[in-house]
Amino acid sequence: MPQLDSGGGGAGGGDDLGAPDELLAFQDEGEEQDDKSRDSAAGPERDLAELKSSLVNESEGAAGGAGVPGAGAGARGEAEVGAEALGREHASQRLFPDKLPESLEDGLKAPECASGMYKDTVYSAFNLLMHYPPPSGAGQHPQPQPPLHNKASQPAHSVPQLSPLYEHFSSPHPTPAPADISQKQVHRPLQTPDLSGFYSLTSGSMGQLPHTVSWFTHPSLMLGSGVPGHPAAIPHPAIVPPSGKQELQPYDRSLKTQAESKAEKEAKKPTIKKPLNAFMLYMKEMRAKVIAECTLKESAAINQILGRRWHALSREEQAKYYELARKERQLHMQLYPGWSARDNYGKKKRRSREKHQESNTDPGSPKKCRARFGLNQQTDWCGPCRRKKKCIRYLPGEGRCPSPVPSDDSALGCPGSPAPQDSPSYLLLPHFPTELLASPAEPAPTSPGLSAALSLPAPGPQQTPHSVLQSTQLQRQESQRQAA
DNA sequence: GCGCCTTTGAAGTCT
DNA sequence: AGACTTCAAAGGCGC
Known part of the structure; x- marks a missing residue:
């Protein structure tokens, strides 16, 4: 698996947490080509990669021009700009006075400004934690913050794209x-x-985040409950x-037995969420843009687009x-040294293994059916x-699928909208905008930016990111041969 | 009102 | 060790 270049300032850093911050290979058969094209940085494949990037950038640029709020700002809370944003802005200005006005997508667009995002996200935020002066009195008596800006008056692009953790603690x-x-x-710490x-960092972590400690102990960050004023209390x-x-x-509580109350306490423990991974951070940032460009709201469809x-x-x-994700994990680890992802197991869904097994034993379950007909479990309807x-x-009553899926893919499609052979699965979403069903090579005139917004691949053998579907088709054909 | 959908990645669990 | 599972975000939707 390709590792991040150490020169990229990335995972090769010495303070890794051990998590493999690597650029995972794409799941499609174009992986090798992509890698080659990127590695060689020359030739038509390279051009194609650039074309893809340009499509992304074009759409993102269009979104920015359309006044879409900065994705990060959009993903963030609605009304938290104000003094926080100003503070960040000032801090960022101190840190990167030359880059502040640039939006994140500017940083993404221009390779030479690739560090722009770091300036606006990782480094500005991280440095903010490092350098932003804590309120006077070691953070115990903050000056009241006048309402400086509302969101409308705050240009979205001027708000640095902060990851949730940094963003939060810098605020x-x-x-x-x-x-x-x-x-x-x-x-939970309480x-x-x-x-x-x-929440109060260990001495070692304090050494790493010296200024953040007093920042973290800012009274405005304290919870109202728990241990008032305790530096550990940080929302x-x-x-x-x-x-x-x-x-x-x-x-009522007095009626509870001790065991019950203990169990309830366990159940009522606030959940410390997992730190966001790279893709989640990307989604958070880009979701608003995709929503604006595609006028979609259904997250499942949005996520498919964002996945592409x-x-x-x-x-x-x-x-x-x-x-960014690596630093998120690092900070998360410092904030919650004893936390484990296991802590949240079973909290989100009750979708138990038994349920899965039940589904598997159901002869007519989608999973079984897809397996039966060689459909991809992840992507195929x-x-x-x-x-x-x-x-x-x-x-x-019959308990099983009566027949294999015919080779004609139109059988998979709703009447009048046959599914393209290599159509991405998101195109199959029931409520996907019909204009998005236009040929990727010929975007619908009514929404010229949609193709770019989707980063739909240009036609050609090198653009088959949804190999899953293709492999599905191969499997399907294979199953048909077997059935025959 | 809960859970699913859908994506990728990280981390935990199981075999 | 490798396969599998769960959970992070998000909001519409179904039951």
């Missing part, structure tokens, strides 16, 4: 917490005997209160996000209506 007014956060948020082990974007239930009244865009990104562009959830070919 005097962190991501708005739930109104009842003071009642609900009981930090329930551990060793408070110092969590955090990665910390969410337990889903929505009101706490028991004291009287992600693959269309150059290694350097992806490296920025890998680096099962049946004429392309439903993921239920296999349309499953006939109740």
